[in-house]
Amino acid sequence: MSQGDKSSYTDKQKRKAEHIEESERKQGKSKDDAERIAWATVNKQDGGGKKSGSGRDS
Numbered sequence: 001m002s003q004g005d006k007s008s009y010t011d012k013q014k015r016k017a018e019h020i021e022e023s024e025r026k027q028g029k030s031k032d033d034a035e036r037i038a039w040a041t042v043n044k045q046d047g048g049g050k051k052s053g054s055g056r057d058s
Helices: 011-026 031-046
Strands: none
Touching: 011 031
16 A cells, blocks of 8 residues: 555455455556545545544544
8 A cells, every 4th residue: 555554444344445446456557546536435435544433432
């Protein structure tokens, strides 16, 4: 992964990004473009890195 630190993402988010990247590559996008689109999509859907699964916002 070329840009930024992806360690704050969950395994599920990383897998999702990999699948999106593969799909974009099959559509003819370059590796860099596919990766950028994949992580932008994960960020938009999940709001970025790890989130606490328990509790509520106060």
